[in-house]
Amino acid sequence: MKTDLYIIGGFLGSGKTTLLLQLLEKEKQAGRKVAVLMNEIGSLSVDSAMLGEDAAVRDMLNGCICCTIKDEIEVELLTLYKDHRPDVIFVETTGAAHPMEVLDACTSPIIAMQIEVKGIITLVDCARWKERNRLPIAHRKLMEDQARWSDVVALTKTDLVSIQTLDDIKEEIRSLNEKVILQEMVFGKVNGEIAFGGGGQSEGGHHAHHHLHVRTYAYEFTNHVPRAEFTKWVAGLPDSVLRVKGFVKFEDSIERPELFQYAYGVPFFQPQPFKMPSVIVIIGDELETESLQQALECLDGIF
Ligand SMILES: Nc1nc2c(ncn2[C@@H]2O[C@H](COP(=O)(O)OP(=O)(O)OP(=O)(O)O)[C@@H](O)[C@H]2O)c(=O)[nH]1
Incomplete structure (x- = not known):
C-alpha cells in the first residue's frame, strides 16, 4: 500500500502550522502513522518543535523546496518512507513556493511507486487576500497561482473578515479555480468534515486518485x-x-x-x-x- 502525501502551502503566516497540528491530531485519532517534511528557510526550525513526538519530522532548512533544494526532496521523502513507513506524509512548504513546482518535486519517479500525492492544499489568509493588490505584483501573482493550482483552498482567519468579504473572496477564488474545494476554518478547525487526510479512500491497484483535479x-x-x-x-x-x-x-x-x-x-x-x-x-x-x-x-x- 502506498503512503499518501499532501502538500500544504500558502503565504507566510497563513496558518499552515496551525492546520498541520489539527491534521496530526486527526490522523492520530484515525490510528494512522504520520510523517512531516517541513521546509522553512533559515537555519532553525521553530515550527517543527511544535509538532511533538507523535510524528516523524524532517526539516529542509537551506532553501526553498521548489527551487534550490528540489532534488533533495526525493532523498528526504525516501528516507522518511524507509525509516518510518508512514501512512501519510504532510509536506509543509515555504510561503514562497509555487504549488506545481512542489508537486513536481514530490512526484520523483524514484519514489512514485511508494508515495502517492493525494492533494495540494493551499491556505489563504482572508485578511491578507483582501489586501493583495497592495503587494508587489510578483507576490500577488504567486498568491493567485497558489489558489489556482490547489485541490483544496482552506480559507483561514475567517474570524477577521465580514461574511460579505468572505463571500467575495470565495467568488474570486472560484473564478481562478472552478474545481477547487473551499473550506472555511478558524485556527485550523472546520465546521464540517475536512476534505483531506484522516485515511480517506484508497484506490489500490492502479495508482491514481479521482477526486482532485x-x-x-x-x-x-x-x-x-x-x-x-x-x-x-x-x-x-x-x-x-x-x-x-x-x-x-x-x-x-x-x-x-x-x-x-x-x-x-x-x-x-x-x-x-x-x-x-x-x-x-x-x-x-x-x-x-x-x-x-x-x-x-x-x-x-x-x-
Ligand atoms: N485570528 C486568527 N489567527 C490565526 C488563525 N489561524 C492561525 N492564526 C495565527 O496566525 C499566526 C500564523 O500561523 P501559523 O500556523 O504559524 O502560520 P504559517 O503559515 O505556518 O506561518 P509561516 O510558517 O511563518 O509561514 C499564528 O499566530 C496563529 O495563531 C485564525 O484562523 N484566526
Whole structure:
C-alpha cells in the first residue's frame, strides 16, 4: 500500500502550522502513522518543535523546496518512507513556493511507486487576500497561482473578515479555480468534515486518485519498451498532460534506463550512468488514467 502525501502551502503566516497540528491530531485519532517534511528557510526550525513526538519530522532548512533544494526532496521523502513507513506524509512548504513546482518535486519517479500525492492544499489568509493588490505584483501573482493550482483552498482567519468579504473572496477564488474545494476554518478547525487526510479512500491497484483535479499517475514498466512506439505515444499525448518524467529502458538501449522528460510538448531523453527504477510519472489536469494505463501496458508488452 502506498503512503499518501499532501502538500500544504500558502503565504507566510497563513496558518499552515496551525492546520498541520489539527491534521496530526486527526490522523492520530484515525490510528494512522504520520510523517512531516517541513521546509522553512533559515537555519532553525521553530515550527517543527511544535509538532511533538507523535510524528516523524524532517526539516529542509537551506532553501526553498521548489527551487534550490528540489532534488533533495526525493532523498528526504525516501528516507522518511524507509525509516518510518508512514501512512501519510504532510509536506509543509515555504510561503514562497509555487504549488506545481512542489508537486513536481514530490512526484520523483524514484519514489512514485511508494508515495502517492493525494492533494495540494493551499491556505489563504482572508485578511491578507483582501489586501493583495497592495503587494508587489510578483507576490500577488504567486498568491493567485497558489489558489489556482490547489485541490483544496482552506480559507483561514475567517474570524477577521465580514461574511460579505468572505463571500467575495470565495467568488474570486472560484473564478481562478472552478474545481477547487473551499473550506472555511478558524485556527485550523472546520465546521464540517475536512476534505483531506484522516485515511480517506484508497484506490489500490492502479495508482491514481479521482477526486482532485491535478492528478498524478505512476507506471512501472516490467519490460523493455520499443523506442519508436514510445515516441509515437508521447507525440499523441493530450493537452491535459502537463508533464511526464521518469526512466525508461528501451529495447535498443543498454541495460540502464534513459531519463525521459516531457514538458510543454517537448520531449527530452538522456542515458543514465546508474541503475534506476523503470518508472514514469504523468502529471495533468483531469487525466484519463484508464486509457493512459492501457497505452502504457501496450508499450510494456502486457495486453
Ligand atoms: N485570528 C486568527 N489567527 C490565526 C488563525 N489561524 C492561525 N492564526 C495565527 O496566525 C499566526 C500564523 O500561523 P501559523 O500556523 O504559524 O502560520 P504559517 O503559515 O505556518 O506561518 P509561516 O510558517 O511563518 O509561514 C499564528 O499566530 C496563529 O495563531 C485564525 O484562523 N484566526
